[in-house]
Amino acid sequence: MSAPDSVIALAEARMAARADKNFALADTLRTSIANLGFEVIDVTGGFELVEKAAFITLAFARDIHP
Numbered sequence: 001m002s003a004p005d006s007v008i009a010l011a012e013a014r015m016a017a018r019a020d021k022n023f024a025l026a027d028t029l030r031t032s033i034a035n036l037g038f039e040v041i042d043v044t045g046g047f048e049l050v051e052k053a054a055f056i057t058l059a060f061a062r063d064i065h066p
Contacts, residue, residue, distance in 0.1 A: 007036050008049065010033050011033060014047075015047055039052050
């Protein structure tokens with residue numbers, strides 16, 4: 001699945017904010033992207049967008065903390 005154009009635009013704006021060293025804006029944009037259901041992964045020369053899982057998974061039951 002590819003990300004919608006609106007999410008890609010946010011990720012591109014985040015990349016520009018990082019290049020300008022505006023890390024507060026970059027963090028805000030990352031949060032906006034996450035709220036739309038995607039995770040930004042920084043890679044050499046750009047970014048990748050990965051759809052977030054609907055729920056977390058744990059390898060072991062012992063990892064469940066109340």
